Amino acid sequence: xxxxxxxxxxxxxxxxxxxxxxxxxxxxxxxxxxxxxxxxxxxxxxxxxxxxxxxxxxxxxxxxxxxxxxxxxxxxxxxxxxxxxxxxxxxxxxxxxxxxxxxxxxxxxxxxxxxxxxxxxxxxxxxxxxxxxxxxxxxxxxxxxxxxxxxxxxxxxxxxxxxxxxxxxxxxxxxxxxxxxxxxxxxxxxxxxxxxxxxxxxxxxxxxxxxxxxxx
DNA sequence: GGTCGGATCATCT
DNA sequence: GATGATCCGACCG
Numbered sequence: 598x599x600x601x602x603x604x605x606x607x608x609x610x611x612x613x614x615x616x617x618x619x620x621x622x623x624x625x626x627x628x629x630x631x632x633x634x635x636x637x638x639x640x641x642x643x644x645x646x647x648x649x650x651x652x653x654x655x656x657x658x659x660x661x662x663x664x665x666x667x668x669x670x671x672x673x674x675x676x677x678x679x680x681x682x683x684x685x686x687x688x689x690x691x692x693x694x695x696x697x698x699x700x701x702x703x704x705x706x707x708x709x710x711x712x713x714x715x716x717x718x719x720x721x722x723x724x725x726x727x728x729x730x731x732x733x734x735x736x737x738x739x740x741x742x743x744x745x746x747x748x749x750x751x752x753x754x755x756x757x758x759x760x761x762x763x764x765x766x767x768x769x770x771x772x773x774x775x776x777x778x779x780x781x782x783x784x785x786x787x788x789x790x791x792x793x794x795x796x797x798x799x800x801x802x803x804x805x806x807x808x809x810x811x812x813x
Numbered sequence: 814g815g816t817c818g819g820a821t822c823a824t825c826t
Numbered sequence: 827g828a829t830g831a832t833c834c835g836a837c838c839g
Contacts, residue, residue, distance in 0.1 A: 658831065660831070667831070668831085669831075674825080677824075677825070678823095678824080678825095679823075679824060679825085693823090693824095693831085694822075694823060694824090695823095695830065695831065695832055696820080696821070696822080696829095696830060696832050696833080697820075697821035697822030697823065697830090698820065698821055698822080698832065698833070699832050699833070701831065701832080703831085716831055718831085748832070748833070749831070749832075750832050750833060751832090751833075790831070791831075791832095792830085792831055792832070793830095793831060794829095794830085
């Protein structure tokens with residue numbers, strides 16, 4: 598019932614978004630915290646494997662430059678094979694494996710050779726929800742829908758995002774980000790980033806308040 | 814509701 | 827050899 602209503606609205610949402618151009622380089626080539634904030638409400642669309650899945654971005658984190666000690670490209674680490682995409686042009690995907698288990702998607706921001714990116718931490722599922730369920734729980738033991746995409750590893754699994762997409766241009770299929778309805782400031786909460794051990798008080802996490810899809 | 818530990822491995826020292 | 831931008835299930839209360 599409620600599930601059916603949501604799916605109908607979501608399909609219309611995505612069809613409408615289909616006429617919209619993806620976010621362009623100028624969007625990403627700005628201050629990383631601003632990009633992280635402005636990505637809230639945007640729509641991440643995957644057609645990986647020929648199956649369309651999409652969700653609205655409701656939680657992000659910014660990782661900003663060599664002086665951000667929590668960044669994979671912090672000064673003490675420098676440029677390495679893994680973080681190479683963080684130095685690429687704005688609008689590039691940086692996808693890495695965490696804990697040997699999960700994939701995480703970032704959008705590269707700011708200027709070439711300045712390593713900065715926005716981690717996409719949670720989505721509100723909009724399209725292809727049954728496909729997401731199958732990818733998240735391939736043994737058929739489905740969990741609740743609110744756990745489909747309420748975390749960076751979970752949304753990557755639901756949208757079939759893997760390391761094969763590291764370095765991908767996010768203006769193009771099979772993984773694109775389209776502009777969405779702007780989330781009002783009153784609905785945006787800013788706070789410390791999650792799961793890090795350095796710079797734990799930097800307020801670079803942005804999420805939509807009262808959203809069941811936010812990780813916490 | 815909460816806390817805890819294991820999974821699992823690429824990456825870097 | 828240690829670490830980690832996570833997730834999940836087990837266990838406790």
